[in-house]
Amino acid sequence: MDVGIDITYKEHYLNHELQLAHKILTPHELALFEKSPDPLRFLMGRYAAKEAFLKANSKGLFEISFTDIEILNDESGAPHIYYQGKEEFDVSLSHDGDYAIAIVIRRNR
Numbered sequence: 001m002d003v004g005i006d007i008t009y010k011e012h013y014l015n016h017e018l019q020l021a022h023k024i025l026t027p028h029e030l031a032l033f034e035k036s037p038d039p040l041r042f043l044m045g046r047y048a049a050k051e052a053f054l055k056a057n058s059k060g061l062f063e064i065s066f067t068d069i070e071i072l073n074d075e076s077g078a079p080h081i082y083y084q085g086k087e088e089f090d091v092s093l094s095h096d097g098d099y100a101i102a103i104v105i106r107r108n109r
């Protein structure tokens, strides 16, 4: 499978967002989380993108470390997804109300 999608729901993340952030975010992402005006929104988007990445790779939750996956925004705001530093997939993210959604697609080989 070369495509993956995931949706996250705010309620599942409330009250343990800090713990989860330390578990799934890279140091760079963690710095962005900490200075974000809406850290929970940021975390939900990253979590959705990382789950979508697993699906695009046909991998299970424990086969890939979330901290090997990094999503960073460029100067236009567009997100880029890196796995162990390599950018081989495209990602798109959206947020609305209590939900965030992400889709990840492998680039042409």
Ligand SMILES: CC(C)(COP(=O)(O)OP(=O)(O)OC[C@H]1O[C@@H](n2cnc3c(N)ncnc32)[C@H](O)[C@@H]1OP(=O)(O)O)[C@@H](O)C(=O)NCCC(=O)NCCS
Pocket: 041, 042, 045, 073, 075, 076, 077, 078, 079, 092, 093, 094, 095, 096
């Ligand atoms: C893309 C855009 C329309 C989305 O706005 P929205 O519908 O209100 O919000 P959504 O929740 O659906 O989308 C937000 C996500 O879109 C993505 N996004 C932002 N800018 C993007 C862009 N230029 N291209 C692709 N994706 C973009 C981000 O992943 C963002 O989520 P994140 O900040 O958590 O990573 C809006 O952010 C926008 O117009 N950005 C363009 C800004 C731009 O062109 N700036 C140029 C200055 S150099």
